[in-house]
Amino acid sequence: MAHLCTAAASQFHFSNAFKSPLPQHVLLQQGWRWERGRHCTFSSVTCQAEQAGHIDAELTIVLSSISLACKQIASLLQRSSIINLTGAQGTINVQGEDQKKLDVVSNEVFCSCLRSSGRTGIIASEEEDVPVAVEETYSGNYIVVFDPVDGSANIDISLTTGSIFGIYGPDEQCLVDLDDDTTLDQAREKCVVSVCQPGSNLLAAGYCLYSMVFTLSIGRGVYAFTLDPAYGEFVLTHEDIKIPKTGRIYSFNEGNYDLWDDKLKGYLDHLRQPGPNGKPYSGRYIGCLVGEIHRMLLVGGIYGNPQNKNSKNGNLRLLYECAPMSYLVEQAGGKATDSKKRILDIKPEQVHQRTPIYIGSPDEVDKLLQYLA
Structure with a gap:
């Protein structure tokens, strides 16, 4: 098998390595065998996928905002017992499910990161009643759907949790112009219709497994990145994943x-x-x-x-x-x-x-x- 970065380059066309902010003797003490060109980060993958024309600059920014949200949620999960984020929020979501405190906080983290990206037009969360259009000043073209904390029943007992997301482009059949006379109900209806696309329309999708693997596809295979806490970046660790044809x-x-x-x-x-x-x-x-x-x-x-x-x-x-x-x-x-x-x-x-x-x-x-x- 070709080397990690070289093999991935066949799909994403990237090969540049990042430079560690830590001195080499520190890396060696931590068990690293650091060699330039042997590690690829999430940022380098998405940037060079953009340069190769597989994704555009706006999608690169949206993906970056999602990875940032996942890092923040991971930090909250690690400290949840310390900062009193375990247990129920005392509210019920639209699914009729009891919300955990981290369900609510993680939803806010996702929404904040996506809004601040300036490239997201509509946000749809499992924790919200209806999709929400991002304020025009910060709005972009992409529609992002997500489950901020999957497996939230596992939070209080420190078992596996994750986040799931999907990214759509605007549905051309749903692009109805909204003028100043548009009612709130009409705007909401447009959001709902725009979001209700089949999964075959997805431009990208992924999940984050806490702690902490970020798995992504932009329609050119599946790649997984592991967070290195030494410098806070996701590093490519699983390239072009192929699921076995059978399993036990x-x-x-x-x-x-x-x-x-x-x-x-x-x-x-x-x-x-x-x-x-x-x-x-x-x-x-x-x-x-x-x-x-x-x-x-x-x-x-x-x-x-x-x-x-x-x-x-x-x-x-x-x-x-x-x-x-x-x-x-x-x-x-x-x-x-x-x-x-x-x-x-x-x-x-x-x-x-x-x-x-x-x-x-x-x-x-x-x-x-x-x-x-």
């Missing part, structure tokens, strides 16, 4: 087993039986979609959040969770479906629409579909 791990919340239909139960019963190697599949469930997908990208397997007797559309939001993750997994060679349709082909009818999802290694998803047929 399944991730379903089996506490809902009795609520699923018989075909799905039959599939899970099959996974529990010894395979050709004499071993069954391993069940792993973190309760955080970011953690499940990150593991799957690296070692393969399948994740499912099915419909059930109590929730005909499953529990995950199409716009904020399923579409961005499906975009990433497909870029890595995997598949994502609701059992009948490709996730990226589903056009949301509502901003908080939910959907069942089965996502992962292509052979594992195909096997599942055979059982559900």
Whole structure:
């Protein structure tokens, strides 16, 4: 395999290394073997992708603002018990879910960073009732959807959490001019319509796994960056990730087993039986979609959040969770479906629409579909 920066350059056309702010003897004491040209940062990747014409300058700025938001949220998570950010906020979000303190604060962090970028036109958050248009003075063209803290139930027990985002361009069919006589309801309707695009329209998507890996695709493969706390920058550590075609791990919340239909139960019963190697599949469930997908990208397997007797559309939001993750997994060679349709082909009818999802290694998803047929 070609060297890290050289191989990535075939997709992003970059090769320059950054200079460490620390003296070489300090780096050696910290276990670094520092060589110029052997490390690429998130900033250098996006800047040189821009120079190569794969993304424009505005998208580069938006991506930078998202990475900044993730760094700030990571810092808050690390200090949450110290600065009294654990526990419930005492409010209910539009999903009918109890909000954690960090849900609220992290949402504010994301919104602030995106607004200050000056390149975001509409912001849609899982924690907000409706999408919000950025004030005209600071507005740009990009539409950003996000879940500020995925797996927030894990915060108080210091387990896996993450952030998910997707970036769309303006939908040409939705660009209705708003004049001074436009009502607030009309403006909101325009925001909603602009945001409700199928995942196939995504220009970029990614997630941040705390702590702390930033994974991104701009439609040219999947790349992951690990935060180096020595200088506060994301460093490219996983290049052009390809999900294994098969895997031996399944991730379903089996506490809902009795609520699923018989075909799905039959599939899970099959996974529990010894395979050709004499071993069954391993069940792993973190309760955080970011953690499940990150593991799957690296070692393969399948994740499912099915419909059930109590929730005909499953529990995950199409716009904020399923579409961005499906975009990433497909870029890595995997598949994502609701059992009948490709996730990226589903056009949301509502901003908080939910959907069942089965996502992962292509052979594992195909096997599942055979059982559900």
